[in-house]
Amino acid sequence: KQEVTQIPAALSVPEGENLVLNCSFTDSAIYNLQWFRQDPGKGLTSLLLIQSSQREQTSGRLNASLDKSSGRSTLYIAASQPGDSATYLCAVTSQGGSEKLVFGKGTKLTVNP
Amino acid sequence: KAGVTQTPRYLIKTRGQQVTLSCSPISGHRSVSWYQQTPGQGLQFLFEYFSETQRNKGNFPGRFSGRQFSNSRSEMNVSTLELGDSALYLCASSGGGLNYEQYFGPGTRLTVT
Numbered sequence: 001k002q003e004v005t006q007i008p009a010a011l012s013v014p015e016g017e018n019l020v021l022n023c024s025f026t027d028s029a030i031y032n033l034q035w036f037r038q039d040p041g042k043g044l045t046s047l048l049l050i051q052s053s054q055r056e057q058t059s060g061r062l063n064a065s066l067d068k069s070s071g072r073s074t075l076y077i078a079a080s081q082p083g084d085s086a087t088y089l090c091a092v093t094s095q096g097g098s099e100k101l102v103f104g105k106g107t108k109l110t111v112n113p
Numbered sequence: 114k115a116g117v118t119q120t121p122r123y124l125i126k127t128r129g130q131q132v133t134l135s136c137s138p139i140s141g142h143r144s145v146s147w148y149q150q151t152p153g154q155g156l157q158f159l160f161e162y163f164s165e166t167q168r169n170k171g172n173f174p175g176r177f178s179g180r181q182f183s184n185s186r187s188e189m190n191v192s193t194l195e196l197g198d199s200a201l202y203l204c205a206s207s208g209g210g211l212n213y214e215q216y217f218g219p220g221t222r223l224t225v226t
Contacts, residue, residue, distance in 0.1 A: 034214065043117075043203055044217040089156070098169040099144055099207060101215060103156040 002027045002094050006104035013080055014112050021075040021107045023090030028068050034101065035064050035075050036089040044089065047075070080111045115140065117206050117218035125224045131192040134221045138185050138206030144168075145187040146215065147179060150201040159202075162187055191223075199225045 003026045013019055023033070032051045036044040048057045048064040050073070056065040063076040077084060087108045091101040118137045126132050138145050147159040158171040162181035179189040185206075191198055201220045207213040 036217070041201075041222070043119075043219040044205075046214050046216055049214045091156075099146060099161055099213075099215065100158045100169050100171075101146070101148075101156075101205075102158070103148075105155045 002030075002092060002102045004090060004092060004102050004104035006088075006090055006107050008107060009105065010108040010110075012110040012112065015080060015082060017080050017111075018076070018078050019080055019109070021077070021088050021090075021109070023073040023075070023104055025071045025073075025092050025102075027094060028071050029095045030068065030092045031095050033064075033066055033073050033090065033092050035062075035073075036091065038087045038089060038106070047088075077109075080109075082111050082113050085109055085111050117204055117216055119202075119204050119218040119221050121221060122219065123222045123224075125226060126194050127226055128194055128196060130194050131190065132194060132223060133188055133190045134202055134204075134223075136187045136189075136204030136206075136218060138187070138204075139216055142206035142208055142216075143185055144207045144213075145181055145185065146205045146207075147187070147189050148203045148205065149173075150203060150220070151199075156203070159189065194225045196225050199223060 034049045035047040050066045061078040066073045087106040089106045091103045120135045144163045146161040150156045160179045161169040165181045176192045181187045203220045204218045205215040207215045
């Protein structure tokens with residue numbers, strides 16, 4: 001059974017700092033990994049999708065890497081801003097023909113001005 | 114292009130009642146998945162539909178059911194509501210292949226009293 005873990009559960013940083021969020025998964029037979037952002041009481045916003053054959057994806061100040069063999073992914077946020085404050089969720093799709101996402105519990109990020 | 118829409122956004126029901134939630138996917142998307150989000154359990158997979166067929170089902174009791182229509186819109190129904198069914202119910206749509214990103218709607222906040 002696939003399990004996804006995100007560390008730390010919460011993180012508080014000053015504005016302008018570069019930071020890394022971690023995600024690990026127990027079964028390396030994944031099809032892809034997706035990072036999402038969730039603001040309080042809202043739905044999920046897709047940030048980056050990394051397919052299993054890829055090593056990283058970049059979008060603006062965000063860079064996500066994937067090491068499938070070790071079961072790890074990181075989300076790097078450069079020059080953090082108060083608007084980046086949210087909960088960041090990592091989710092994997094396992095091989096098998098289903099799009100079912102297995103989520104971690106998330107990292108709650110606070111960027112202080 | 115309009116995003117995923119969910120109706121209603123908020124709902125208050127009493128124990129024993131039933132409820133129907135609706136999800137309209139992004140135009141052209143054929144795959145719809147449903148998730149339940151609670152503070153204790155995080156995001157848990159309910160069902161996945163593709164072209165009106167249920168492709169996968171999560172580990173929820175039979176009180177939870179769903180369907181998808183020919184226009185890809187989906188509904189989920191919960192019968193005999195329990196207090197523990199209070200949650201944010203999220204719907205996601207995608208193009209239907211494992212390489213596609215999944216896009217989430219704003220969710221329906223269900224409160225059972």
